[in-house]
Amino acid sequence: INGGTVTDADVTYASGNITGGIMGGFGISGAVSDNHVTVTNATIGGIYPTVYGGHSTSNNVTGNTVTIASDNNDLDVCGGHTASGNAGGTGEGEGNTVTITGGNMGSVYGGYSGSGEVKNNKVYISGGAYGGAAVYGGYGGDTGEVSGNAVEVSGENTYINNIIYGGYSENGNAGGTGDGNTVIISGGKVGGSGYGGYAQLDATGNKVNISGTATTVTGGVYGGQAKTGRADYNQVIISGGTIEFLNIYSSL
Numbered sequence: 001i002n003g004g005t006v007t008d009a010d011v012t013y014a015s016g017n018i019t020g021g022i023m024g025g026f027g028i029s030g031a032v033s034d035n036h037v038t039v040t041n042a043t044i045g046g047i048y049p050t051v052y053g054g055h056s057t058s059n060n061v062t063g064n065t066v067t068i069a070s071d072n073n074d075l076d077v078c079g080g081h082t083a084s085g086n087a088g089g090t091g092e093g094e095g096n097t098v099t100i101t102g103g104n105m106g107s108v109y110g111g112y113s114g115s116g117e118v119k120n121n122k123v124y125i126s127g128g129a130y131g132g133a134a135v136y137g138g139y140g141g142d143t144g145e146v147s148g149n150a151v152e153v154s155g156e157n158t159y160i161n162n163i164i165y166g167g168y169s170e171n172g173n174a175g176g177t178g179d180g181n182t183v184i185i186s187g188g189k190v191g192g193s194g195y196g197g198y199a200q201l202d203a204t205g206n207k208v209n210i211s212g213t214a215t216t217v218t219g220g221v222y223g224g225q226a227k228t229g230r231a232d233y234n235q236v237i238i239s240g241g242t243i244e245f246l247n248i249y250s251s252l
Contacts, residue, residue, distance in 0.1 A: 005027070005030050005031045005032070005033065006025040006026060006027040006030055006031070006032045006033075006035065006054070006056075007025065007031075007032070007033045007034050007035065008034050008035065009024050009025050009035040009036070010024070010035075010036045010038075011023075011024050011035075011036070011037045011038070012037075012038045012039075012040075013038070013039045013040070013042035013044075014040050014041055014042060015041050015042055016042050016043075017042070017043045017044075017045060018042060018043070018044045018045070019044075019045055019046040019049075020044075020046045020048070020049070020050075021046075021048070021049070021050040021051070021052070022037055022039070022044065022050070022051045022052070023035075023037075023051075023052045023053075023054070023055055024036055024037040024052065024053045024054055024064060024065075024066075025053070025054040025055070025064065026054075026055050026056075027054075027055070027056040027057070027059060028056070028057045028058065029056075029057065029058050029059060030056065030059055031056060031059045031060045031061070031062070031085070032054035032055060032056040032059070032060075032061045032062075032064065032080070032082075033054065033060075033061070033062045033063045033064065034062070034063040034064065034093075035053055035054045035064045035065075036053060036064070036065045036066075036067075037051055037052070037053050037065070037066045037067070038066075038067045038069075039051065039066075039067070039068050039069065039070050039072075040067075040069045040070055041069075041070050042070050043070065043071065043072055044072050044075055045072075045073070048076070049072065049073075049074065049075045049076065050075070050076045050077070050078075051066050051068065051075065051076070051077050051078075052064075052066070052077075052078050052079075052080075052081050053065050053066045053078070053079045053080055053096060053097075053098075054079075054080050054081070054096070055078075055080075055081045055082065056081075056082045056083075056085050057082070057083050057084070058082075058083060058084045058085060059082065059085040060082065060085040060086045060087075060089070060116070061080030061081060061082045061085060061086075061087050061088075061096060061111070062080065062086075062087075062088060062089050062091075062093075062094040062095070062096065063080075063093050063094055063095070063096065064079050064080040064096045064097075065079060065096065065097045065098070065099070066078070066079050066097075066098045066099070067098075067099045067100075068098075068099070068100045068101070068102070068103055068105075068128075069100075069101045069102060070102065070103055071102060071103050071104070072103040072104060072105070073103075073104045074104060074105070074106045075103060075104070075105050075106055076105075076106040076107045076108075076133075077098050077100065077105060077106075077107070077108050077109070078096075078098070078107075078108075078109040078110075078111075078112050079096030079097050079098045079109065079110045079111055079121060079122075079123075080096030080110075080111045080112070080121065081109070081111075081112045081113075082112070082113050082114070082116060083113075083114045083115070084113070084114055084115045084116060085113065085116045086113060086116040086117040086118070086119070086144070087111030087112055087113040087116065087117070087118045087119075087121060087138065088110075088111045088117075088118060088119040088120045088121040088138065088148075088149070089117075089119055089120065090119055090120065090148075094119075094120060095110070095111065095119065095120035095121045095122055095148070095149075096110055096111040096121045096122075097110060097121070097122045097123075097124070098110050098122070098123045098124070099123075099124045100123075100124070100125050100126070100127070100128055101126050101127045101128070101155075102127040102128045103128045103129075104128065104129045104130075104131070105128055105129070105130045106130075106133050107133035107134065107135075107136075108123055108125075108130065108133075108134075108135045108136065109121075109123070109136045109138075109139050110122050110123040110136065110137045110138055110149060110150075110151070111137075111138045111139070111149065112136070112138075112139045112141075113139070113140055113141065113142075113144060114141040114142065115141060115142040115143075115144060116140075116142075116144045117140070117144040117145045117146070118138035118139060118140040118144060118145070118146045118147075118149060118167070118169075119138070119145070119146075119147050119148050119149070120138075120147075120148040120149065121137055121138045121149045121150075122137060122149070122150050122151075122152070123135060123136070123137050123150070123151045123152070124152050125151070125152070125153045125154070125155070125158055125160070125188075126153075126154045126155040126158065126187075127155045127157060127158055128158060128159075129158075129159045129160075129161070130159065130160040130161065130162060131159075131161040131162065133162060134162050134163040134164065134165060134192070135151055135160060135162070135163075135164045135165070136149075136151070136165045136167075136168050137149030137150045137151045137165065137166045137167055137181060137182070137183075138166075138167045138168070138181065139165070139167075139168050139170075140167075140168065140169045140170060140171075140172055140174075141170045141171075142170060142171050142172065143169075143171045143172035143201075144169075144172055145169075145172060145173055145176065146167040146168065146169040146172065146173070146174045146175075146181065146197070146199070147167065147173075147174070147175050147176050147179045147180065147181065148167075148179050148180075148181065149166055149167040149181045149182075150166050150181065150182040150183070150184065151164050151165070151166055151182075151183050151184070152183075152184045152186075153183075153184070153185045153186070153187065153188050153190065154185075154186045154187040154188065154212075155187050155188050156187050156188060156214040157188065158187060158188030158189070159188060159189050159191070160188065160189070160190045160191065160192065161191035161192065162191070162192040163192040163193050163194070163195065163219070164183050164185075164190060164192065164193075164194045164195070165181075165183070165195045165197075165198055166180075166181030166182045166183045166195065166196045166197055166206060166207075166208075167180075167181030167196075167197045167198070167206065168195070168197075168198045168199075169197075169198070169199040169200060169201070170200060171200045171201070172199065172200060172201055173199050173201045173202045173203070173204070173229070174197035174198055174199035174202075174203045174204075174206060174224065174226075175196075175197040175199075175202075175203055175204040175205045175206040175224060175234075176204055176205055177204060177205050177233065178205060179205065180196060180197055180204065180205030180206040180207055180224070180233075180234070181196050181197040181206045181207075182196055182206065182207045182208075182209070183195065183196050183207070183208045183209070184208075184209045185208075185209070185210045185211075185212075185215055185217060185241070186210075186211050186212040186215060187212045187214050187215055188214070188215065188216075189215075189216040189217075189218070190216070190217045190218065190219065191218050191219065192218075192219040193219035193220040193221065193222065193245075193247075194208050194210075194217060194219065194220075194221050194222070195208070195222045195224070195225055196208045196222065196223045196224055196234060196235070196236075197223075197224040197225070197234065198222075198224070198225050198227075199224075199225070199226050199227065199229065200226075200227045200228060200229070201226065201227075201228060201229035202226055202229035202230045202231070202232070203224030203225055203226040203229070203230075203231045203232075203234060203251070204224065204230070204231075204232050204233055204234070205224075205232075205233045205234065206223050206224035206234045206235075207223055207234065207235040207236070207237065208221050208222065208223055208235070208236045208237070209237045209239075210236075210237070210238045210239070210240070210241050210243070211238075211239045211240040211241060212240050212241055213240055213241070214241075215240060215241030215242065216241060216242045216244065217241065217242070217243050217244065217245070218244040218245055219245050219247075220245050220247035220248065220249070221236050221238075221243065221245075221247070221248045221249070222234075222236070222247075222248075222249050223235045223236045223249065223250040223251060224250075224251050225249070225251075226251075231251035232251060233251075234250050234251040235250050236248055236249070236250050
């Protein structure tokens, strides 16, 4: 839709084979909010298999969700995706959410914006294998603030062979006082590193929390990393699990 708001769509695939991409809501200049995609016992294939809860080319995406509970291969998933609007927000229910309980995944984003703010988006993973690309609670492609995003990993059979970012900012800040990004790992195996927040500029108030007897992390663990700015008030909390790589930094 070019203009107006795209909202309250519910898309469910409970069986069959789908080729290509699925979007709960799609807008060009309008906002896209509160759309939901659920895939259970269906397979999504093709050259670039993707699932978006909501996509807007130039406006905000809020409150969109994707739930995956099926066996797929190299599937890219994003709760809310926008080229130039904001992904998520500070109001109740404005964050976009991805929940995955099984399958083989590629890239996973709770919320993605090419140039806007990315706030309070979530990814919940409790099963499956992830080897193709990274997992992001929130991803900002430019200078917009990336804050309040989270990735939670659980389940003893979950395997993520890449990096996990609670929040990632390509050219801006990740986190803020009282509003940092978070990675929580309470089960499964992570073959890459975990970053609460990663930023080109400042990384502030981000956190990684690792627990559970069935948890293994073989990469580095970083509460927050700032490429050119300051890394302040970030945390790494380890109360269980096995860390096989000795690079552990609250701030870097």
